[in-house]
Amino acid sequence: MNLRPPTTVMKAARLGAFHQSRLSFMRQLLRRLKAEDWQFQCSLWTLDSQGVGRAVYTASGPQRSYSLVAFAHDLDPALRSDRVIATAWDATFALFDGIPDAADLDRLEANVPKQEAGRISSSELCMARANRSVRLFEHVVQALAEGRQPQREFIDEVGYLMRTTAVYGSGKFGAADRESIAERAELSAPFQAEMLTVFLIRAFTLDLVEHLARARAPRQAVPLTPQLRRCFGIGNSTGLGMAPFLLNHPVLLNNWVRARETALQRVRAVRQPSSGERRMFTEFLARAQAGIGHWHSEHELQHGRILQLQGDLIRLEQHLASGILQQDSPWDALYRWAENTLSLEAQECLVSLLLEPYGHLVDELGERMQADEQLSFGIDGGMPLSRLRQILAEHYAWVAAIDFSSANSRALFWYVSEEKLEPRIGQRFAEPGEELEQPLAVARDIAQLQAALQPCAGSQTVAGFLLQHPQHRHSVRRVQLAPAFPYADIQDNLIDQTLLPIDLLRCKLSFFGATHFDPRSDRWVRITLFQNAPFPHELGQVAADDWSYPSLDCQEHRRECLVE
Template sequence: MNMRSPATVMKASRLGAFHQSRLSFMRQLLRRLKDEHWQFQRSVWTVDQQGVGRAVYTATGPQRSYSLVAFAHDLDPAMRSDRVIATAWDATFALFDGIPDADDLDRLEANVPKQEAGRISSGELCMARANRSVRLFDHVVQSLSEGRQPAREQIDEVGYLMRTTAVYGSGKFGAADRESVAQRPELAAPFQAEMLTVYLIRAFTLDLVEHLASVRAPQRAVTLAPELRRRFGIGNSTGLGMAPFLLNHPVLLNNWVSARETALQRVRAVQEPSAEERRVFADYLERARASAGHWHSEHELQHSRVLQLQRDLSRVKRQLDNGVLNQVTPWDVLYRWAESALSLEAQECLVSLLLEPYAHLVDELGEGMHADEQQSFVIDGGISVGRLREILQAHYSWVADIDFYSESSQALFWYVSEEKLEPRIGQRFSEPGQDLEQPLAVARDIRRLQATLAPFPDGQPLAGFLLQHPEHRHSVRRVQLAPAFPYADIQDNLIDQALLPIDLLRCKLSFFGATHFDPRSDRWVRITLYQGAPFPHELMNMPADDWSCPSLDSQEQHRECFVE
């Protein structure tokens, strides 16, 4: 059974249809926390009646502890904004390496609420901020203070009480560099510190809303019912700042996608699934259908995709009813049918669903999703120009399909804003700044490299070529990666007027484990994290990895949510 080719997988439109899976980083984290019996404690809670104050949540594992230090603020609603230019938030956070003492808390309180204007230290791994959901936060506080549970329909429509507008790590604003903690087993997988930060922020958010309800009506207030409580995730608003990551970390991107494609290959090769494996798949399919029924998006493009997904998942159900799983290698049969019959959104949803019954085939692949990118940074100048041409022919033939003579194919340029040091996209032919262009136009730069190589003989050492043309070093470095890392490049023109940057955002966020993507434009998207997951105090007594698609209760099982 062959893996899907990069030519199939690495198109922006398909990457922009990826869904969370068993390999997503949030799910890897919770499996580890449960397997290793991590303990959680809320050691500090000095939040007053206005909801202002400090809290500390400590997670303790076999070797180390990590503490979320949270600061709750009384924010003027007029100042609440998801924009990166905001200067105040409802809550701000830092993930402390260890257990903070009083001096640490004072130092963090003097800096963390300022975010970019403050500085943290190498004793912190992440810094974050979040704002309340205007629609839902007050409704939940009011409901609980009146002794009743909030409306489930409103919870499902929004999905979170707070949404983060940034979770910074890897050395930003003074935080610890990734290299200083990458050898720790619990942080070896990508973005584990960030995922732990968000997981603990979720706990703080639910504690805060229950605290405010209790303050409002001490004698009458109730806490959230556990099943309802778990329906709250953490929201997130993400813009262009995330998009260049996939281009600047090609080896990491390869390792993420390669793990997912290897998992799919293994599952498709299963000759005869067990009855339990068939049951698990059928169960997750029904969950996915219900989840799609609750997926709301105001963006016209995504709204139509969700409607099509609902129809397509019903078609998958009919395939099961017609006995597709009775064939030899049924998962391969089902996938090959989907390739020709379903939308990209549904095809990639099906990929995720196919992995669910197969923890023993899939989960170990998470161990290979990190990357030591320093090892791949050195250029081998000893190879010949002829060898470089061979690699270009084998791995970059797709570049020849792009017409760079048309204005629309070069319409965009990527740059970094001076004010916020955040990636931005400009219009090349109508806006200034292309002299500040970042080297993210991979396809165009590969074409330029090929043109410059043309007069050089095959026997010429590559080092001699680069001595004359150092402007192509970044492209040569990328090309040399291709034989060992075939999924390292997005095979599209990323400066074309038709580019949808949200495709890049969604690809990365799917590996985080995000759900309910709701683009607000072609350049920023809202998502939900950890919706349905057990809370820290529940983790040891509940399955760690049975929450990515909410379970169906008897009422939902009989409710038709879909277009047949």
């Protein structure tokens, strides 16, 4: 059984249909926290009756502790914004490496609420901020203050009480560099510090609404029921800033996708699943159908995708009735049927569902998803151009299908805004700034490299070529990576007028473990993180990795709540 080829997988439209899976970083984190018996405590809570003040949540593992330092603010509603240009937020956060003392808290309070305008230190791993959901936050506080639970359908519609607008790490604004923590077992997988930050922010947010309800009505207020509490995730608004990451980290992208493709290959190779594995798949399909049935989006494209996915999952369920799961190699047969029958969205949802019964086959692949990209940064100057041409022919044949003489094929350019140092997209023939273009037009640059190579002798070396044509260094480096890292390139023209940047955002967010994709344009999207997950204080009593799709019991509870 071969891996799916990059020509199939690495198209933007398919990457933009990826769903969370067992290999998503949030799920890797909670499995580790559970297996290693991490302990959690809220060691400081000085919020007043208006919800303004400090809180500290500490997670302690076998070797180290990490502390979320939270600052809750009294934000004028007129200042509440998802835009990156915002300067004030309902809450701001830092993930401290260890347990902060009073001096650390004072230093952080002087800087963290300012976000980009402040500075943190190498003692901090992440900095973040979040705003309340205008629609849901007050509804939940008031309901609890009146001694009742909030309306379930309202929770389903929104899904979170706070929405982060940035979670910064990896050296940004003075935080610790990734290299300084990458060797720690608990942080070696990608984005574990960021995922831990969001996991603790979720706990703080739910504690905050219950605190405000008690402050409003000390004798009457009630807490959320545990089952309803888990229905709240953390929202996130993500724009173009995330998209270039996949292009600037080709080895990391390869490792993420290759791990997922290897997992799929292993499951498709199973010849005779146990009855328990077949039951588990069927159950998770039902859970996925129930969960996706509550996805909402006002974006025309995504609304259509959701409806198509819902219909495709019904077709998948009906196909199971044909007895396909009773034959040999049923997972391979099911995938091949889906590939010929269902939409990309449903095909990739099926890929995630196929992994669910097989943690024992796929979970260890998470250890392969990190990358030391410095090891692959060097250029082999001694490589003859004949070998470089061979790699181009084997791995970049897809570029020849793009007509760069067409204005539409060159319509966009990527640049970094001066104001916020964030990636942006400009219209090449209608807007100024083309001279600021970032080297993210991979297909065009490969085509230009191929043209520059035409008059050169095959015996000439890469070093000699680059001495004459230094502008092609970044493309040559990428080409030389291709044989070892075949999933490193998105095989589409990323400066075409028809580009949907949300496909790139969706790909990265799926590896985080995001759900409820709700694009607000083709350039930014809202999603939900950790919805239905256990809270820190519950990890010792419940399964760490049975939450990514709402349980059928939870669905029944939802129906009971609606009836009541």
